[in-house]
Amino acid sequence: MKPTTTRNATRSGTTAAVLAGVLSLTLLAPGDAFADDGPYAAPPAEAPVKIDARDSDLKLPEGATLAEPKVIDIKSVVEDISGEERREETNSDVKFALQAEVLFGKDSAKLSGEAASRIAAIAAEIKNQSAKKIRVFGFTDDLGSEEHGDKLSKERADAVHSVLSQQLSGEGITYEIRGYGEDYPIASNTSEEGRRKNRRVEVSFPRE
Structure with a gap:
């Protein structure tokens, strides 16, 4: 077992709004590029809207200046x-x-009977969003060896990708498939509830 790292826990410049409720299948994610060193892309560095500091509508106090714009x-x-x-x-x-x-x-990369409908709902949303770059990433908890977790997470990502690629055949989509093992937990591995959240497959894509 390898120690949990903190690289997953930080999301620079991110403000989180957490909503409780029933999942509805509408999507969205962070950055136009695929992952480099990790599964989570950073927000764009430059603000998309240019602001004229001399605009009279800003009504800045005399001598005041605007700070450099940044994306939140x-x-x-x-x-x-x-x-x-x-x-x-x-x-x-x-x-x-x-x-x-x-x-x-348990401890398997063979898809269950229930999996097809779950993946089909995501495929339908991908079509609706006309997404062309899809990331499929697998993750595990921190039980067992690092090697086993890396292998299992990649096999699970491959299995989900296989179904998605069939359902989205002919859509001209590029896929990135990775297994990150126990890296990047989204909950504590000290409880079974947290470990269950960490054993997951993520499907994401950039907004167009």
């Missing part, structure tokens, strides 16, 4: 009551996280 990445999180499905939306990305238990058997 707003995040909305919606999770169903059972916690089995989670949707995150930011200014630039849409992400679905499905707990492994609703997709696979």
Whole structure:
């Protein structure tokens, strides 16, 4: 077992708005580029709107100046009551996280009968959003060896990708598939409830 790192816990410049409720299948996610060193892209560095500091409508006090503009990445999180499905939306990305238990058997990368309908709902949303770059990332809890977690998380990501690519055949989509093992937990691994959240597959794509 490897120690949990903190690199997943920080989201620079991110303001989170957490909403409780039942999951509805509308998506969004962070950054136009695929992951480099990690699964979560950073928000754009430059503000998309230019502001004229001399504009009289700003009504700045005499001698006052504007600070440098920066992007604040707003995040909305919606999770169903059972916690089995989670949707995150930011200014630039849409992400679905499905707990492994609703997709696979214990310690398995074989999809369950229930998995097809869950993945089909995500595929329908991808079509609706006309997304062309899809990320499929697998994660595990911190039980077992690092090697086993890395292997299992990648196999699970591959299994979800296989179904998605069939359902989205002919859409001209580029996929990135990775297994991150126990890295980037979204909950504490000290309880079974937290470990269940960490055993997940995420499907995300940039907003167009």
